[in-house]
Amino acid sequence: MANVISDETIEYVGILAKLELSGAEKENAKQDMEKMLDYIDTLNELDTAGIEPMSHVFPVNNVFREDVVTNGDGHEAALANAPKQKNNSFEVPKTIG
């Protein structure tokens, strides 16, 4: 069955993705997604009942180590990449009214 992506869905996915798409971009995104989902739906031909989802090929275990500081104070180098900084901190727009 052909997938139909509504304006509301694209709006909602845009919020999740933190992307602001223009009108033309939204139309393209709808078409792209419909086409891709139609293609992805071929997976429904496969019977996967009882198959465990495999997130990693090898067993992944938590890797623990002692919590010992090995790096020095890198705040100057880290802040050097910030688009805006103030008082030794990243500067962001006001978040609390």
Place this chain on the structure above:
Amino acid sequence: MDIFQLTAVELGQKIKKKEISVVEAVQKFMERIEAIEQDVNSFVTIDKEGALAQAEAVQKQIDAGELTGPLAGVPVAVKDNLCIEGQLTTCSSKILGNFKPTFTSEAVLNLQRAGAVIVGKTNMDEFAMGSTTETSYFGPTKNPHNLAHVPGGSSGGSCAAVVAGEVPYALGSDTGGSIRQPSSFCGVVGIKPTYGTVSRYGLIAYGSSLDQIGPIAKDVTDCATILEAIASHDEKDSTSVLREDYDFTAALKDDVKGMKIGIPKDYFGEGLDAEVKAAIQKAVEVLERKGAIVETFDLGLVKYAIPAYYVIASAEASSNLERFDGVKYGYRTEEYDGLHNMYKKSRSEGFGAEVKRRIMLGSFVLSSGYYDAYYLKALRTKALIKAEFDKAFAKYDVIIGPAAPTTAPELGKSLSDPLKMYLGDIYTISLNLAGLPGMSVPVGTDSKGLPIGMQIIGDCFQEKKMIRAAYTYECATNKEHETIAAMSRKEA
């Protein structure tokens, strides 16, 4: 012989024997880069000054007997998604256009410990999303064999730089074929190791469960040598695997007697270019004459690998790329109204079309109501695909097929139909889902003179079998398909 025709190991030997100094070698490659880079556009950053400084330091260490390995003093280029402290690392994206990491990736550190001299950072599809290197914010890389064609992608800059003779070898990364497909299109040797073999620490993540770093070079000996240098168990990467073997060069043996090679029928069906098919079949016959036992078989589930991959890779990408928000590093939009508007505008202006497409798809398949139907379904499919390979490797030492269904397409012909472009990954993508190692080896050219690559696939942790088959093929054919591009257009 010109220096840029030497393999990395051959150049390392010349440096060791003092036939050439490290500084001289770096200068020669810089001259080559300066002569042809405007045609090829392999690099995002060329660090001439830094490379010459490294060369002097490395030469001193060689002279003092502190650096004795095969790669000591040999120049290298690194894909621009691998962090190097203080050096521009852009992922070929506007959003990271001014990013200078505060640390160096483990794979690059391993190369530096081996005495490598890093000459620059190579161009790629933006965030490694693409198969042509055309989604780069810094313009496409051209295929050095024919400048009207793409080099493949996403490690297109690394492969083009090697085959153009701009560097003896390079590092790439492979999430769905991004080392093997451009290696095939450019006529170089490229290895994607078993997942977990090379630390991903400092590799800017695309699809974390699929990404692997690997070598790109002129021949099999180089690739085995480089892999030996970059592979390591690293506690900074929780998916790093402690392997039983790291001595990949031990597999450089001209011998496939009794080796069982499986040829998946599904890799030779509809969609495969006739010239590519013929070249791969001829190459397999070479191995058969050398004593390998060749058998065709049904691999199964091949057509489900691409849809499963695009769900998983897009899902992981949408999560991994959340960090680019205009706060800590990279691009921030000029004007905004509040925090959320700043995030959205910075990301929308900073990311290119293909990256946005995958973030949108990934956000959708992970969203409530669709997670089970798409994301978990894809992970279940992945389990089935892995089981198919397990069955095959119970019978065969290696599996051989094409790396890509065609040779390199012309520039500008791929991006308008993304789904069609994705289908070009059909032979490479399932290895990433199953964690398997794979490599591309040049086996010929088509009637237009564009290279054709044979893909050799190994079981997990069986790189050595793969390398042995590739090396044997190379010996039998006298490396006739491993020539660097003439780049004659410039001189003509």
